[in-house]
Amino acid sequence: MPEPLIEARQVEKFYDQPSDNRIQVIAPLDLAIYPQEILTLLGPSGSGKSTLLRILTGLSEASAGQVLWHGSPINGPCENVSIVFQSFALFPWLTVLENVEAPLKARGVSPEGRFARSLRMLDSVGLDGFENAYPKELSGGMKQRVGFARALVVEPEVLFMDEPFSALDVLTAENLRSELLELWEDKKMPTRAVFIVTHNIEEAVLLGDRIVVLGKNPGRIRTDFHVDLPRPRDRKHPRFNKIVDYIYQVLTKPDGDPALTLSGPAATAVATKYPMLPHARTGGIAGFLEILADHNGRQDVYRMADLLSFEIDDLLPIVEAAALLGFVKLSEGDVEITPEGLEFSNAPILRQKELFRNAALEHVALLKQIKRALESKSDHTLPDDFFHDILDEHFTEEETVRQLETAINWGRYAELFDHDAERKRFFIPEEAAGVPQDVEVGTET
């Protein structure tokens, strides 16, 4: 095994809380990036993949553990890495050329050298002729090419990419992916390794020499394996599908389970966590169940994703929510509707709400907790802060807010309780509510 370029040893990320509790974002994990490989890091949202990327580049500090750059610990951003950002992160007030020149300027390269190197780079990503355009005049794909050029012009040893294609439309993304692979295969890139964060499974399998899948809550490695398919890879190849299917299995296995392994280290065991609501809208769950029922009630998760042209980030919360409510069962990457789920999908709207309410009270701890707390008060109302403080112990601030938003959405749909956004209070409405309220009331603040 060659020596790793960057190596993370037992790095973890957590936020200390005033009480003994700490919010663990990434559990201690080891990960090394070796020369001559494209490593794709895959994971659902909330698995800390972007955080991990920032720790590996030295942009953000690990709470514990070490990051080694050629064997010695780093302090501040790594010396010779680049990042391609999801949002491109181009300076809108600089021209394309000035954007690419900026990192060279920072390194004190002379004006002539800067100009020549930048032009050469722009040339190789197919942007000659666009030097004097401003980023806002370019399409998304063009912008990301500028992002590539800026990243490559400093000849980084490791090129990091943070979901580089997910802000682009499907065709453009496909086009850029193949051009990236071309540059890599033809050794036109002055780069020894590429590290790509993505939430698109196909993309991971198309690009990666090695795939690392993260689980969430807290983020940890669930599998780490090499892809032995020759390039260019064919989506229809049975082996390709097998790998995609395998990743879906890993991702849909309940979080507490020990990791499935093809190879590589097993995940660290984690203590049980406060149950987390998947961020799915009730309308999404209902729609999903109806489609599933139409397909004989059993389907591959990834077929479903294909069918709906959903990214896993969009689909997984819905599947998880349906499973949490007992409307579907998951096994081996398949999702199967339960009798309750089938009844739900066929019921008229009022009956649906009733079924949802029963399922929620039976399975969803947070909703139960909110309802019970409200009932114990004589005026049936409690401020947001009360629940906020309870959740705060277990989740980051951002996640706490999202948990409450989802709880409000579900609670309203189930008519368990209501929420007054202005006074910031939860309450149980008076009995008078005979007619069901409309469901999708925005509560974002």
Added chain:
Amino acid sequence: MTASAASTGLSRSLIRDRSWNFFMDAIVFAALFATGYAVVAVARYWFSAPVAAVHISLSPAALPRYAFYSLVRMIVAYLLSLVFAIGYGYFAAYHQRLEAPMLALLDILQSIPVLSFLPGVMLAMVSLFPSRQLGVEFGSILLIFTGQVWNMAFSFYASLKALPRELMEASRVYRFGRIQRFLQLELPQGAIGLVWNSMVSVAGGWFFLMACEMFVLGKRDFRLPGLGSYLQSAASAGDSTAISWGIAAMIGVVVLIDQLVWRPAIAWSDKFKLEQVESSSAHSSPVLNLLRKSPLLGRLRAGVTTPLMERLYSSSARHAPEAKTELSNWQKAFVVLAGILALLLILLGVFQGLLVLKAITRADVVITLESAGATFLRVVAALVIASAWTIPAGVAIGFNPRLARIAQPLAQIAASVPATALFPVLLLGLISLGGGLNTGSILLMLLGTQWYILFNVIAGAIAIPSEFREVADIFRFSRLDRWRTVILPAIFPYLVTGLVTASGGAWNASIVAEYFHFKGQVLSTFGLGAEISSATDAGNFAVLLLSTIVMATLVVSVNRLVWRPLYRRAETRYRLEA
């Protein structure tokens, strides 16, 4: 920029690239030359022996010189404000521990009535430079500075805080040095906010300049040559020709600055918009286009600025980029020491202030509080009257693009003519009508503050999606329903913004509106502003300090208790989300 004022008869239709480039060069060259001369002239005047009460000539021929002096004060004060605002904003944004206290300080400083510092600042400055005109000049500049710097500082701070995370990360991962980060990331990000706030600030600056060019402090009569003192003297003398000339000169200066400075600045700052897609509405400025074409400026850039910047960049690249360093022990000790020192100074100030306040009698307190009540009622009345006409007018203008094209520039000019310049004229009118200052001062407050509300209402009305109005049409909303369910909620956030600024402005205006030297006598009415002004006149520092504190407290508490909750409500409930 001062001397190119003379050469604005350029008509756009005549522009031919070749020949006009030469003209532009000539103009730029003349401007540079004139600026050089101006600096010398100002320096000679500033360092001359002090003349407290300059004789103000009412001849129109003296106006260019007065306008020039006023302008120089504005420019110096503005440049000071710009540098300070950037420094303050930068510091507050990047020093976590200082952020909260610095913001609170900003909030309070913004609400303190600047004009009540006039006597203190003037006396300090005069005693600092007893033998030079510089002292009085600096006093007025400092006052304008304190009147305009805070919102600029806040704007720069807010834009730094709004920097997209990924842009920050890009600048770190590509190892930008401090200078490069400032020039390529932070300053561009803040540019738009700074330009817009500069416009507002300078308009406010004129307001204070007019007031502090001529004032009485105890037995001393301070008078600086300038447009403000010209107008006041003219009004005092009842010379209506001189008044018209003065106002014309004032409007001329305001319009010229608008065309020669702000329009080009706004058009230029368009490129700093943090948008990823090109928007259709871009600002344009013929002056900026001409400047861009000037070969002389181009050569200047290639020959001087660019090499200079290269030197800067390469020297900043040579320094090792930020590796995290802990503060050494003695640095920490230094910080702690500085903190203690600052605290001691504050305590000393409070103690001294209390000593001054010892002279206050119970009767003083009662009068101050009663007068505060009177002024409070006037401020409320001014806001109500202003809202009563600006809301319908603003909505009408906002709904009608053709009307907006005509009305907006006119209103902008009207708004940027400082109310203090018009006070003497209005007073003449009031007196001839037989009205007193009691209600007259409300009118004067109105003059300075109604524009803030009008502009915000127009902006709000323009932002109402046309679908909303179509819904109102289809369902045949009555006029009342239309206002209640569509228009008022939609303009609410804008209205609140306008009212906050207007109420702050009204308080400040009360100092000049309730008490006036006119034709050798004092016109005044009962109120906190009059209290402050008369204490200034009498040199009664105890009452001055007390009433200043009362006013600042009132403004801050109204902000906290009324405007902030309304603002929050506007942000959460009445925000139009895309």
